[in-house]
Amino acid sequence: MSFNFSKSKYCGLWQCPKIAWLRKYKPEEMTIDGSVITRMEEGNVVGDLAMGLFGDFVEVTAYNGDKIDLSKMIENTKAEIEKGTPVICEASFDYNGLYCAVDILRKENDGWAIYEVKSSTKEKKDVYAADVAYQKYVLENCGINVTGTYLVCINNEYVFDGTLDIHKLFKITDISETVFFESANVKTNLNVAELILKSEDEPPIDLSTACKNPYMCSFWKYCSKHIPSPSVFDLYGKALHFDKKIDYYKKGKIRYEDLINEPKITNEKLIRQMSYYLEDKGTYVDKAGLGEFLNTLSYPIYFLDFETVRPIIPEYIGTKPYAQIPFQYSLHYIEKEGGELKHKEFLAESGTDPRRAIAERLCEDIPMNVCVTAYSKSFECDRLKELAETFPDLAEHLLNIASNIIDLIVPFRSGYYYNKAMGGSFSIKSVLPAIFPDDPALNYKNLEQIHNGGEAMSIFPKIKDMPKEEQESTRHNLLKYCELDTYAMVKVWEELRRVME
Numbered sequence: 001m002s003f004n005f006s007k008s009k010y011c012g013l014w015q016c017p018k019i020a021w022l023r024k025y026k027p028e029e030m031t032i033d034g035s036v037i038t039r040m041e042e043g044n045v046v047g048d049l050a051m052g053l054f055g056d057f058v059e060v061t062a063y064n065g066d067k068i069d070l071s072k073m074i075e076n077t078k079a080e081i082e083k084g085t086p087v088i089c090e091a092s093f094d095y096n097g098l099y100c101a102v103d104i105l106r107k108e109n110d111g112w113a114i115y116e117v118k119s120s121t122k123e124k125k126d127v128y129a130a131d132v133a134y135q136k137y138v139l140e141n142c143g144i145n146v147t148g149t150y151l152v153c154i155n156n157e158y159v160f161d162g163t164l165d166i167h168k169l170f171k172i173t174d175i176s177e178t179v180f181f182e183s184a185n186v187k188t189n190l191n192v193a194e195l196i197l198k199s200e201d202e203p204p205i206d207l208s209t210a211c212k213n214p215y216m217c218s219f220w221k222y223c224s225k226h227i228p229s230p231s232v233f234d235l236y237g238k239a240l241h242f243d244k245k246i247d248y249y250k251k252g253k254i255r256y257e258d259l260i261n262e263p264k265i266t267n268e269k270l271i272r273q274m275s276y277y278l279e280d281k282g283t284y285v286d287k288a289g290l291g292e293f294l295n296t297l298s299y300p301i302y303f304l305d306f307e308t309v310r311p312i313i314p315e316y317i318g319t320k321p322y323a324q325i326p327f328q329y330s331l332h333y334i335e336k337e338g339g340e341l342k343h344k345e346f347l348a349e350s351g352t353d354p355r356r357a358i359a360e361r362l363c364e365d366i367p368m369n370v371c372v373t374a375y376s377k378s379f380e381c382d383r384l385k386e387l388a389e390t391f392p393d394l395a396e397h398l399l400n401i402a403s404n405i406i407d408l409i410v411p412f413r414s415g416y417y418y419n420k421a422m423g424g425s426f427s428i429k430s431v432l433p434a435i436f437p438d439d440p441a442l443n444y445k446n447l448e449q450i451h452n453g454g455e456a457m458s459i460f461p462k463i464k465d466m467p468k469e470e471q472e473s474t475r476h477n478l479l480k481y482c483e484l485d486t487y488a489m490v491k492v493w494e495e496l497r498r499v500m501e
Helices: 009-015 017-025 035-054 070-083 125-141 176-183 186-196 244-249 268-279 289-294 355-365 378-390 392-403 429-434 453-465 468-498
Strands: 087-096 098-108 112-119 146-154 170-175 301-309 325-334 344-348 371-374 406-407
Touching: 009 017, 009 098, 009 125, 009 186, 009 406, 035 087, 035 112, 035 146, 035 170, 035 453, 070 087, 070 098, 087 125, 098 146, 112 125, 112 429, 125 146, 125 176, 125 186, 125 289, 125 371, 146 176, 301 378, 301 453, 301 468, 325 355, 325 453, 325 468, 344 355, 344 406, 344 468, 355 378, 371 378, 371 468, 378 392, 378 406, 392 406, 429 468, 453 468
Parallel strands: 112 146, 301 371, 371 406
Antiparallel strands: 087 098, 098 112, 146 170, 301 325, 325 344
């Protein structure tokens, strides 16, 4: 093969040949949000830590200016193999234009073992085996005797005790059997890759169940651009699963007009979603259901929202990888009927363990036995229960708050309130603009710097390394973002009360 190819391109091809083609010929069509960049940064941290799993190692990474020098890395790898270096990290190989860098190459059993490092806690053996099978193919064609193939993942049961133990943090799994079977497909896949990637014609690959989670594919927006809006893919996902949507799509039943009389669609929410759009109806209100929900609320009423970080590498004693660590909350509250709307907030110092401080402030700011609301309350309830477990002296109060939380998503998820602008989502980010489309004070796009929870999660740990002025502005923007989350809940609650008048 006369073209350059890498394991990332191979994995793209394994997932979908069209992805591999688009990455080469139309990379500008790729949609990459901040969470993808964050995952890549986290993956680099994990990869660097894993290098020390087997003691001393040599990393062959090389640069030419600020760019990776692949030729030099390949040259360095050959030199280290000849020296008999037992552990080589980022070991690089090229076979007829096929390039790969092995995360950890370890000398064993008169040969070399491949260790593929992933920042995930899940052993997605099929996907990862394809990755390793490609590496094995390249190495063996370069004359390397591959004697083992292993997957290195994060151990989600590891509990940090104050001293990081990478041997407990990582879990090593022998995936030789899966790689053996996947290896039989490598040559065929590479032949397909050569045909596809040498052609300037876009592969005629349509949407299918292989897309699985379309919002995880960076080319979903491009591949679905021919679909009218709204379409079957906009229907409420929990009432119509993706594979069924693909089935309707394949049958040409794409628009709401095509689906509204479909006899197999009997879900009340789906029928309402389509009919309210097609007939341009106003707002649907189930007063009986909504009234019953509102009767569960009482004064004083509190509106609570957390922001969290999820460190892959646990930083705080007693936490596990990817633990949700609350570092901020916003709290709006009204003490009596017709009372003034008041606000309290908390934002921890970046670079410190925020848990004790946030737990104490919660107990100060929210009395026991009062009505608290949250949007999708399981998130807030879980954080409160975790804080209670960590701090037994505060447990009674924290658990009391959790036990008194009422979920503000219920009227929307239960179908008590609906208008067509909500589409198929009942998240606060969909409900708010649907109810208040023209209020700039309720538009997250008008916020500075931080517009969603992912951005808040990403930026908080970085504040400690910012210049003082930037720290202050970023903290201000974090507070304003979280404040809007609970103010949005207040406005939604007010609307629910208004339509009952």
